[in-house]
Amino acid sequence: MKSMIKQALFVGFIALAGAIYTYFSHGVTSFFMSYAFIWVFIGFILKALINRFLPRRIKKSIQHIHNGLWLSYMINATLGSISIGIITIAGSYTNFLYIQLMVGLVSLAMYLLLSLVLLWTSH
Amino acid sequence: MKKISLILLVIFSVMLTSVTLYDAFLLEVSEQPIGENVIDPNQPIDENPEEPTIEPEPVVYEAISNDSMYQDQDMTITLEKIRKFDSDVYVVRVQVRNMAVVQGVFAKDTFGKNISEATSKMAKRVGAVVAINGDFHGYRFRGLIIRNGRLYLDTPRSAPDDHAMLMHTNGTMSSILEGSIPGEEVLKSGVYQSFSFGPVLVEEGVMGSLESNFARKKNPRTAIGLLEPFHYIIVVADGRTSQSPGLTMQELAQTFMDLGATFAYNLDGGGSSALWFQNKIVNKPTFDGTRFGERAVSDALTFTPLQP
Numbered sequence: 001m002k003s004m005i006k007q008a009l010f011v012g013f014i015a016l017a018g019a020i021y022t023y024f025s026h027g028v029t030s031f032f033m034s035y036a037f038i039w040v041f042i043g044f045i046l047k048a049l050i051n052r053f054l055p056r057r058i059k060k061s062i063q064h065i066h067n068g069l070w071l072s073y074m075i076n077a078t079l080g081s082i083s084i085g086i087i088t089i090a091g092s093y094t095n096f097l098y099i100q101l102m103v104g105l106v107s108l109a110m111y112l113l114l115s116l117v118l119l120w121t122s123h
Numbered sequence: 124m125k126k127i128s129l130i131l132l133v134i135f136s137v138m139l140t141s142v143t144l145y146d147a148f149l150l151e152v153s154e155q156p157i158g159e160n161v162i163d164p165n166q167p168i169d170e171n172p173e174e175p176t177i178e179p180e181p182v183v184y185e186a187i188s189n190d191s192m193y194q195d196q197d198m199t200i201t202l203e204k205i206r207k208f209d210s211d212v213y214v215v216r217v218q219v220r221n222m223a224v225v226q227g228v229f230a231k232d233t234f235g236k237n238i239s240e241a242t243s244k245m246a247k248r249v250g251a252v253v254a255i256n257g258d259f260h261g262y263r264f265r266g267l268i269i270r271n272g273r274l275y276l277d278t279p280r281s282a283p284d285d286h287a288m289l290m291h292t293n294g295t296m297s298s299i300l301e302g303s304i305p306g307e308e309v310l311k312s313g314v315y316q317s318f319s320f321g322p323v324l325v326e327e328g329v330m331g332s333l334e335s336n337f338a339r340k341k342n343p344r345t346a347i348g349l350l351e352p353f354h355y356i357i358v359v360a361d362g363r364t365s366q367s368p369g370l371t372m373q374e375l376a377q378t379f380m381d382l383g384a385t386f387a388y389n390l391d392g393g394g395s396s397a398l399w400f401q402n403k404i405v406n407k408p409t410f411d412g413t414r415f416g417e418r419a420v421s422d423a424l425t426f427t428p429l430q431p
Contacts, residue, residue: 026340026342026363026393027338027339027340027342064125064128068128068129068132071129071132072132072136075132075133075136076136076139079136079137079139079140080139080140080143082140083140083143083144086144087143087144087147087148090147090148090262091259091262091263091391092147092148092262092263093147093262093263093264093265094143094146094147095146096142096143096146096147097143097147099139099143100136100139100140100143103139
């Protein structure tokens with residue numbers, strides 16, 4: 001329960017930060033800034049769901065990689081989304097624009113894949 | 124071990140963000156123009172070469188000027204300050220007799236990414252009578268950029284309705300959907316200057332569709348339009364202050380309609396809006412309405428006497 005409140009507060013903080021940034025951007029908006037909280041929101045829900053079905057006994061090193069991929073998704077998708085928001089609201093552009101978000105999404109895909117493998121092997 | 128990998132992950136992520144933001148906002152990169160073709164400003168494209176063209180009699184004007192007008196043999200310029208939609212609006216009419224006076228100037232005389240300089244500095248350097256901030260292309264480095272008859276950039280922006288503004292050697296103006304025609308062909312059709320910002324405010328005497336969230340906000344604005352061939356009209360609005368909140372895009376378009384423009388196009392506005400006339404900035408550039416001063420931008424559109 002305590003961790004759920006913490007997670008909700010964290011999602012709320014990112015949503016609020018995005019809303020404040022958008023409010024002061026003189027009418028220029030970015031989907032990536034306004035909805036940057038979506039990535040952590042999805043991340044917390046996914047982790048809670050997957051953890052319910054994962055076997056109790058997993059090799060520590062595998063568990064470590066599993067958690068690392070989830071964390072990599074959370075950090076890179078959120079930071080990537082906020083960066084895209086800042087850059088597009090400012091009217092700028094860079095060839096690196098979507099790279100960090102992509103790193104985050106690739107981490108998510110690998111996290112889901114590893115979760116499936118773990119579920120499969122446990123049965 | 125777990126802690127170290129966690130720290131490495133955080134460092135990697137923060138570095139990735141830093142590199143992205145550094146490349147977008149700080150890294151200065153100068154670029155070369157595309158191709159060698161250069162359009163002569165006073166050689167309009169002859170659409171019917173069989174008909175002989177009649178050379179107009181050259182009219183010699185003396186260079187005279189005061190606080191609100193300037194005239195020489197190549198152009199006549201007037202400046203007027205009006206109140207429109209509760210805001211201070213500066214209207215500049217420029218009658219051009221030689222297209223060579225219409226000059227695009229790059230910050231620090233260098234075309235590139237993130238290279239910036241105040242509009243007044245660029246205007247002073249070339250000796251312009253009138254200068255306005257351009258499209259700030261160096262910030263995003265995308266769009267169709269033709270300056271002084273030379274093609275510099277032909278990378279369409281991402282939105283499907285991003286139109287560039289074209290200033291033709293025959294004194295007219297029009298817009299083009301970026302990427303619909305290759306830049307080299309646009310240049311060869313007699314385009315002397317092109318700017319990538321928008322939206323198109325007025326086209327063929329009809330107001331454009333201006334419904335975005337950005338368009339509905341009152342802001343400082345810079346825009347240029349056409350009354351008739353070789354007769355340009357510039358509108359710069361002060362904004363973000365209680366005395367002059369600025370114009371919405373609709374109000375800006377309406378202003379051009381009221382002034383009789385057949386074509387008008389919005390350039391970079393907000394904190395970038397700057398109007399230089401006769402050796403000084405005449406509007407009140409501000410980013411937030413409390414601190415006043417020009418923002419360094421990547422380019423300016425100037426009307427510069429050919430005889431200093």
